[in-house]
Amino acid sequence: MLTVQLKYLRYAAGAFVMALLTAVVLPILIGMQPILSVNIPYLTKAMLAIPAALIIWLDYGMIRQALAQQREEGVTTLWLPIIGQTLWFVVLTWLLLTPALGNFVKTMTLPMMLLGWAGLMISLGLLQRRERAIALDEAGIKSAMRLESVALVAAVYATLFYGITLNWQSGLTVAVSVLIIIDPRWPAMWSAYRRFRLLRQLADQGLKFQNPRALDDLPKITDIVAEKSGVLTSDDLKIRSITSVDDRYSDYDVLGITAGLLAGTDTPMARALLQYAREYNVYPSEASEQEKIPYVGASGVINNERFQIVSASYASEHYEINEATLDQLIALGNSVSYIIDGVQIIGILTYAATFNADLLKFDRFLASRHINLHIVTADTNGSLFEMQKTLRTLVQPQANLTPEAKLAAQASLLRNDHTLLVTNQAVPVEIEDAMVVGVNGALEFADIKAPGIAQLHELWDTADLLQQNDHRVLTITTILSALLIILAAGVGVFFSSWLFIAPIFAVGIRLVLSLTLSAVVSED
Structure with a gap:
């Protein structure tokens, strides 16, 4: 005014x-x-x-x-x-x-x-x-x-x-x-x-704008960098196995520790793991000082000892792992996380996420607009096998990245003015100048906020x-x-x-x- x-x-x-x-x-x-x-x-x-x-x-x-x-x-x-x-x-x-x-x-x-x-x-x-x-x-x-x-x-x-x-x-x-x-x-x-x-019609459909002028640039978009977990995949995770690799702990011990680290949090992994533990009648260990490790995993103290659940890329960089075992698990199309007792790896968690129900529709939309899809993730290469077979618009996916490497890869792709980031995570300051569509939550720095990828075609139509x-x-x-x-x-x-x-x-x-x-x- x-x-x-x-x-x-x-x-x-x-x-x-x-x-x-x-x-x-x-x-x-x-x-x-x-x-x-x-x-x-x-x-x-x-x-x-x-x-x-x-x-x-x-x-x-x-x-x-x-x-x-x-x-x-x-x-x-x-x-x-x-x-x-x-x-x-x-x-x-x-x-x-x-x-x-x-x-x-x-x-x-x-x-x-x-x-x-x-x-x-x-x-x-x-x-x-x-x-x-x-x-x-x-x-x-x-x-x-x-x-x-x-x-x-x-x-x-x-x-x-x-x-x-x-x-x-x-x-x-x-x-x-x-x-x-x-x-x-x-x-x-x-x-x-x-x-x-x-714009009001879009808002009525759950599409909100921090920067309404971002819509003017959408027809120029040629590439989309998308977060995999929770955006291209659903929130329904399937735990395939949790195995101890330390003689001090049984498989059930590792399952109880891992469930304890995530108990009290409302994440797809926590829900899936607690359900998996209930199926085997395993109770979560009592944990204190629970903390989320951004882009890596979570940690907590159980019986006066700190434990962590971390991504495979983080574990590969900071701990000694069996590369042959990891390659075998990845080849089966698994996502892999490691459980650590503060000194060494004590267990391996394998899981898989189902496709977002709207993923194929999203892929057809991208193809109709001649837009390339890029996936940059800290998850394993195995988690992308099915997507590579299914998605026509997917080009040069990058996986098994450390948080720093993932951020650098995203920033490199987003330097192109005709590239858009679709994410459900907080936007780091390093890439907040890029055009960002936030899905499945209210994200800081997102130019546009959408309920999910199913609504993105409405942005381009508008x-x-x-x-x-x-x-x-x-x-x-x-x-x-x-x-x-x-x-x-x-x-x-x-x-x-x-x-x-x-x-x-x-x-x-x-x-x-x-x-x-x-x-x-x-x-x-």
């Missing part, structure tokens, strides 16, 4: 009251007699003084608002009404001093000017309220600047053409009409409102609609606005004998369109 706000509706109320008062003692149209003839010297000049002071004061406030708007939003269209209302009053004063004839100046009287000024203030007040709800995008800003330029050029044309062919008062009167008949931001606001409606909206709606409304400007500037060439666009009629057109926009667009 702008830091400088004006009470336009109060100015409108004051102008309307003054219009009623002046309509009693001054002519409503040029050539008419006033309703009440009052013989007071300098009455007209006295009545001009009050609106003159108000216009000067309002111009000052509007100039401050225009400068703030330019600074905060990058565009302002207030210069047109500022110039228009000031020029209107100047021409009106000129006509009182040097009367002129012509259709264009018939309504150039103080009561009509005050009535039109009240309508202009109402229009500006309505627009100011809607500015709080609608932010213009880059295309909208460019459209507003183009229309503003068209209006200024048309005003200069009207001044010169009618000034030379008729009289300069007529020329300036038509110029006032051109300057106030539209607000150049209307097309952009209509387009932005349509965009808002589309991005297509937004592009069509920006092009079609913006183009149509801009053309209509330009036609109104041309109407105000050139209608007298063909219809000057019986139809004219004076400022009061221009305000009427502007007010009708402003009320329509106000009725459609909510302040919220």
Whole structure:
């Protein structure tokens, strides 16, 4: 919201009251007699003084608002009404001093000017309220600047053409009409409102936005880097085996220790392991000081000894493992974790995750959009065997990575501006500048948050609609606005004998369109 706000509706109320008062003692149209003839010297000049002071004061406030708007939003269209209302009053004063004839100046009287000024203030007040709800995008800003330029050029044309062919008062009167008949931001606001409606529909489907402008970049995406666990796979894990490799512990001991480390946490692994332990009537060991090791596993203290469950990649880097055994387990398509007593490996856990139910649909969607899928995971190569056979869009998967290597691989892929990260994990600061879609949870730094991969196709479909909206709606409304400007500037060439666009009629057109926009667009 702008830091400088004006009470336009109060100015409108004051102008309307003054219009009623002046309509009693001054002519409503040029050539008419006033309703009440009052013989007071300098009455007209006295009545001009009050609106003159108000216009000067309002111009000052509007100039401050225009400068703030330019600074905060990058565009302002207030210069047109500022110039228009000031020029209107100047021409009106000129006509009182040097009367002129012509259709264009018939309504150039103080009561009509005050009535039109009240309508202009109402229009500006309505627009100011809607500015709080609608932010213009880059295309909208460019459209507003183009229309503003068209209006200024048309005003200069009207001044010169009618000034030379008729009289300069007529020329300036038509110029006032051109300057106030539209607000150049209307097309952009209509387009932005349509965009808002589309985004609201996505929000109703569970798709939320930290950065709504990220949708504009989706059609340019050529590659997606996706987290495997919990994104491409379901939360249903199947424990295949848990085996002791230390003579001090039996298989059941290792199962109890592992279940104890994860007891009390609500993760797919914890649920699967506790269910597996129940099937073998094994109770979780009592653990304290339970901690999650980010991107690695978990740890805790059992019987005054610290135990850990860690990924195979972490264990390979920090402990001595049997590579032949690991290769055999991986070859069977297993994911592998190791249980460690703080000094050495005491057990091996093998498990597998089923595909996300929407994975094949997601793969077809990526293929239809010609998008490549990249998987970067700390899990074993074996966990990717089935995916490599099934997914047509999967290219160069990277597995069995340490947390540092995984982050480096993701960062390398995401340096491409046309690459998107889909994850259910916290986004490290190293890659928070990348475009991120967070699924299955509220993630910090995610540009877009979605319930799951099944909804991602709706993002691209909406991005297509937004592009069509920006092009079609913006183009149509801009053309209509330009036609109104041309109407105000050139209608007298063909219809000057019986139809004219004076400022009061221009305000009427502007007010009708402003009320329509106000009725459609909510302040919220």
